[in-house]
Amino acid sequence: MTIKVMLVDDQALVRGALAALLDLETDLSVVAEVADGTEVVEAARTHQPDVVVMDVEMPGLDGISATAQLRRAYPDARVLIVTTFGRPGYLRRGLQAGAVGFVVKDTPARELADAVRRVHRGLRVVDPALATDSLIAGESPLTPRETDVLRAARKGGTVADIAGELYLSEGTVRNHLSAIIGKTNARTRAEAAQIAESNGWL
Structure with a gap:
């Protein structure tokens, strides 16, 4: 079975690179590329992806807020957040928004493809170093x-x-x-x- 993937990233070069890497895998198919968090729900409605690979920092609507919107519209949506910024608070907030995976963009291509597969199977995938940093940093002290x-x-x-x-x-x-x-x-x-x-x- 082919896993349908939607990429959400405001940088065209990054989207193109991710699409090229994932399309090399015989069981993965990139069905949509989105540049703005505000377009995520509509694109998901149109393309029905199995897994959404989501950036965090984007204009319009950030990836964490877009994840929360997508999960409200499609509770079964599987979101893998892939970000340049491995900030502990992002991990905690992303998981609270409903993402089931969180990795950084320098993850090797093979590991990223495997992360997509595992998220599709319903497994949680979290970058180990980021998980450790998140535990050390703790929750935000701000209300x-x-x-x-x-x-x-x-x-x-x-x-x-x-x-x-x-x-x-x-x-x-x-x-x-x-x-x-x-x-x-x-x-x-x-x-x-x-x-x-x-x-x-x-």
């Missing part, structure tokens, strides 16, 4: 609302801008930012955003 505030703060706006975007009072935003800086052991909100991003919490 969902603090995460929203830090994402908004990352854009560089004022407290008033953040408050307006999130429909919060300026005092509430200041309290959240103070808590965020404390929890991340940062000196500024910019440093807090950098720490959170490097851990995959955002």
